[in-house]
Amino acid sequence: DTAVSQTPKYLVTQMGNDKSIKCEQNLGHDTMYWYKQDSKKFLKIMFSYNNKELIINETVPNRFSPKSPDKAHLNLHINSLELGDSAVYFCASSLRESAYNEQFFGPGTRLTVL
Amino acid sequence: AQKVTQAQTEISVVEKEDVTLDCVYETRDTTYYLFWYKQPPSGELVFLIRRNSFDEQNEISGRYSWNFQKSTSSFNFTITASQVVDSAVYFCALSEANFGNEKLTFGTGTRLTIIP
Numbered sequence: 001d002t003a004v005s006q007t008p009k010y011l012v013t014q015m016g017n018d019k020s021i022k023c024e025q026n027l028g029h030d031t032m033y034w035y036k037q038d039s040k041k042f043l044k045i046m047f048s049y050n051n052k053e054l055i056i057n058e059t060v061p062n063r064f065s066p067k068s069p070d071k072a073h074l075n076l077h078i079n080s081l082e083l084g085d086s087a088v089y090f091c092a093s094s095l096r097e098s099a100y101n102e103q104f105f106g107p108g109t110r111l112t113v114l
Numbered sequence: 115a116q117k118v119t120q121a122q123t124e125i126s127v128v129e130k131e132d133v134t135l136d137c138v139y140e141t142r143d144t145t146y147y148l149f150w151y152k153q154p155p156s157g158e159l160v161f162l163i164r165r166n167s168f169d170e171q172n173e174i175s176g177r178y179s180w181n182f183q184k185s186t187s188s189f190n191f192t193i194t195a196s197q198v199v200d201s202a203v204y205f206c207a208l209s210e211a212n213f214g215n216e217k218l219t220f221g222t223g224t225r226l227t228i229i230p
Contacts, residue, residue: 033217041153041203043220056217090159099147099209099216100166105159 003027004106006091012112013081021076021109023091031055032074033092033103034066043090049074050096081113116141118208120221127196128229135191135224137206143167145211148182148189149218154202165189193226201228 004025013019025032033056034046048056052068063079074091088108094101117140127133139148150162163173165182173180177194193200206221 041223041225043205043223045217045219048217058217088157092159099145099211100164102149102161102164103218104161105151107158 004091004093004104006089006106006109008109009107010110010112012114014114015081015083017081018077018079019081019111020078021089021091021111023074023076023106025072025091025093025104025106027093027095027104029093029104030071030096031094031101032068032071033094034074034076035090035092035105037088037090037108039087047074047076078111081111083113086111086113116143116146116208116210116219118206118219118221120204120206120224122224123222124225124227126227126229129198130195132192132194133196133226135193135204135206135226137189137191137221139187139189139206139208141187141208141210143210143212147209147211149207149209150180150189150191151205151207151220152202153205153223159205162191196226196228198228198230201226 007022031050033048037043046060047066049068051071065077068074088110090108091106092103094103119138146167148165152160179192181190203223203225205223207218209218
């Protein structure tokens with residue numbers, strides 16, 4: 001059984017389009033995250049949610065809007081896509097909102113904006 | 115602010131050699147956690163180890179060992195008798211125990227290539 005799953009795995013789209021990436025975890029965790037990994041492999045947190053509430057928003061453009069319908073899901077919607085949005089997006093979850101808990105990552109979604 | 119530095123961008127070693135990946139961190143907190151993650155060519159991120167700031171004991175797990183030294187703010191990772199399957203990008207990460215801001219800050223990663 002996949003612990004943290006993301007769909008789609010690959011997403012190719014034109015500039016200006018709106019797209020969504022879905023994430024689901026079946027680990028019973030309270031906290032979920034979105035990370036962006038750029039072409040140089042640099043990983044940076046974008047958002048974290050704890051029990052459907054936004055906890056961390058790391059100076060991400062307003063075009064990115066996370067939505068958590070329940071604590072097992074954290075989706076990422078991106079409006080007006082730009083070339084610089086091309087990256088791999090990782091969803092992750094942890095047991096609780098605590099620095100102690102390791103995070104479990106999904107397989108990643110490779111977004112390519114043309 | 116927290117920061118993690120992995121000065122080695124790429125390392126290549128011949129199979130069966132030992133290799134050490136360096137990690138240096140910066141934090142103002144006295145309570146924090148250090149992590150290592152592995153990202154193989156398939157792309158997923160795999161958790162390897164967590165260490166808290168109050169536990170400086172070194173840890174060994176099979177061919178993997180970790181050396182945590184607060185005096186030098188380092189958390190280095192050694193692979194003994196490397197194998198081709200160890201080829202991956204390895205990330206060191208830090209999390210401070212600040213309520214409401216418990217985020218992972220990653221280093222830039224070290225790409226390890228094991229040559230058969």
